[in-house]
Amino acid sequence: MIRVGIDIGGTFTDLVYFDEASKEFAVVKVSTTPKKPDIGALNAIKIAGIDLGKVHMLVHATTLGTNMFLGQEGLNPPKIALITTKGFKDVIEIGRQRRSDLYNLFFEKPKPIVPRRDRYEVEERINANGEVITPLNEEELRKIAKEIRKRGYEIVVIAFLHSYRNPIHEIKAKEILLKECPGVEVVTSHEIDPEYKEYERTSTTIVNAFLKPMMSKYLKDLLTTLRRNGFKGKFFVMQSSGGISTIEYAVKKPAAFVESGPAAGAIAVAYYSKITGDSNVIGFDMGGTTAKASTVVNHEPMITTEYEIGGRIHAGRIVKGSGYPVRFPFIDLAEVSAGGGTIAWIDEGGALRVGPVSAGSDPGPVCYGKGNTKPTITDANLVLGRLGEELGGGVLKLRRDLAVEAIAKLADELGMGLEETAFGIIRLANTVMAKALRIVTVERGYDPRDFTMFVFGGAGGLHGIELAEDLNVRSVLIPQHAGVFSALGLLLSDYRVDRVKSLLKSAEDVDEEEIERIYDGLIESAVRDVAIENADLKVVRQVDMRYKGQAYEITVPWLGVEGSVNAFHEKHEALYGFRSDDAVEIVNLRVTVIGVVPKPEIKAEEMKEHSPKPDCYRDVYFDTWMRTPIYKRKKLKAGARIDGPAVIEDYDTTIVIPPDYTAFVDSYRNVRILSSNQFLDYSDF
Helix, strand or coil, X not given: CEEEEEEECCCEEEEEEEECCCCEEEEEEEECCCCCHHHHHHHHHHHHCCCHHHEEEEEEECCHHHHHHCCCCCCCCCCEEEEEECCCCCHHHHCCCCCCCCCCCCCCCXXXXXXXXXXXXXXXXXXXXXXXXXXCCHHHHHHHHHHHHHHCCCEEEEECCCCCCCCHHHHHHHHHHHHHCCCCEEEEHHHHCCCCCHHHHHHHHHHHHHHHHHHHHHHHHHHHHHHHCCCCCEEEEECCCCCEECHHHXXXXXXXXXCHHHHHHHHHHHHHHHHHCCXXXXXXXXXXXXXXXXXXXXXXXXXXXXXXXXXXXXCCEECCCCCEEECCCEECEEEECCCCCEEEEECCCCCEEEEEEECCCCCCCHHHCCCCCCCEXXXXXXXXXXXXXXXXXXXXXXXXXXXXXXXXXXXHHHCCCHHHHHHHHHHHHHHHHHHHHHHCCHHHCCCHHHCEEEEECCCHHHHHHHHHHHHCCCEEEECCCHHHHHHHHHCCCCEEEEEEEEEEEECCCCCHHHHHXXXXXXXXXXXXXXXXCCXXXXXXXXXXXXXXXXXXXXEEECCHHHHHHHHHHHHHHHHHCCCCCCCEXXXXXXXXXXXXXXXXXXXXXXXXXXXXXXXXXXXXXXXXXXXXXXXEHHHCCCCEEEECCEEEECCCCEEEECCCEEEEECCCCCEEEEECCCCCCHHHC
């Protein structure tokens, strides 16, 4: 029996499969087919030679949701109508006061997903305590239903004021619309996001409706194709929270899946951190289009509960107010436009710049020989000898002559030398990526010197050591299968269901028995949705808290009222540098039910310290050209020790070890790298 993980990224589609009989992993990396991503997935399956009839579990991650908001061709949005409480149809346009461009006099907010002509109001009102003030005007709603039929809407979103507290009017309105408008999909806000704050709740529900038809068609078409090719196993989809789910859940709440690929990478980091004994880890994932950073503390990835889909990214941060708010659990990531295919260029002032535009997989970097003439980070690494002239074990031949020609043109415009320009591209890219790493550490209240950095992604090993040096990170680990590590994370993920309920009470006034009853109800609801038969269940209870008067909350474990309040004070001080004597409010109660999936066995080997022989030598640039030994990773056994400068080449990634650094291969074939003055003994790790 075989397990398969497929991660479709912006440049490459990665596949990892695990044979449960032989206990062996195998990997395949192919170019993504942007307009029809399922073709790339099927190509990977064919190249891997997988008999789909023997696959009992396939887990998939996709960026399709994000691509919809970025305007990818061939993705057509549905026609949506919004029905809301009378007087509140402009909530999604008013939004919040925050501006993404504070000093831009011509700033415009993101265009509403549902134009004003497609928004309808109905007379009804429920107050913040859940009491009905004005009954639902059913006659008025039926008139709106006629208009919906007339104008041919595909989906209707219902978002009434305070429905998180009492959804009775949304439930009734849905019943009427389903009867009056056969064939029309009806989505209610209390089913998608039962939390207070009407703007965020309405936005989350609309984003789900916007993505639903496309995600439904894509996943069902992919599953149909797999079935036709003999697949009879279970099909799961990765959530942005780091858990897997069924297609049915993905179709119901597609906004929970927009960052599924990067989330899988963070899960792989968390899993491997337990194996290696590194409790605090920075995950650094550099692919072909972007670089992502995450934080794992005590073997658990950091989670955030709000995200802006389609938002603009600046220095690794989503610029608040530039996108559409979505409230689901997301692994806390910082992302920058600095992948291997990111293009280097000269601005109007004559300065060298890197990004944000990427060459993607088609045409890709100049050295791919597919017609691109704009130099990329990959081209710079190739010119400097850091990257060899073939990838994927010779599947992809790289044209160094084309890369030299492209960077030479840039160098002439800058009045610089070839090596100086290429090295400048690398250093600029590192500066951009270092910002993302600081966001998930320093800005979250963590000292990067207390962390190990796990480096992965196809381009991660080329830059990881220099980034770690910039942050004073003591140890860098490049795991086995680093170039497809996110796809591997798909096979290491558990089933996950999240539930939330708003409470909005002062911590001094709450009844713990009432809270326990609410938690019991949330747990019961979540357990019903766990689709793994005979799974061991793990329940996590959390609470969102804030000081009275604050607009945003901090999530802490539920430890009883007193325990959670103390945890809130400590976390608030760690994040913001102070704690207050103000009253603490409990805003939301959260439950996560995890269905534990049996994990593939990661085999350990006996370590015998030795110094392997290089496979060859080539000149590599480290501030100056140096004759550098080249090693093939598949030949390196546990216990191998390599002193820099050196380059280790693998099927899916390349590792650059600068001078004054030492690497060794641990019992799991991970490559751990430290500065030479830090390297002590194998027993330290």
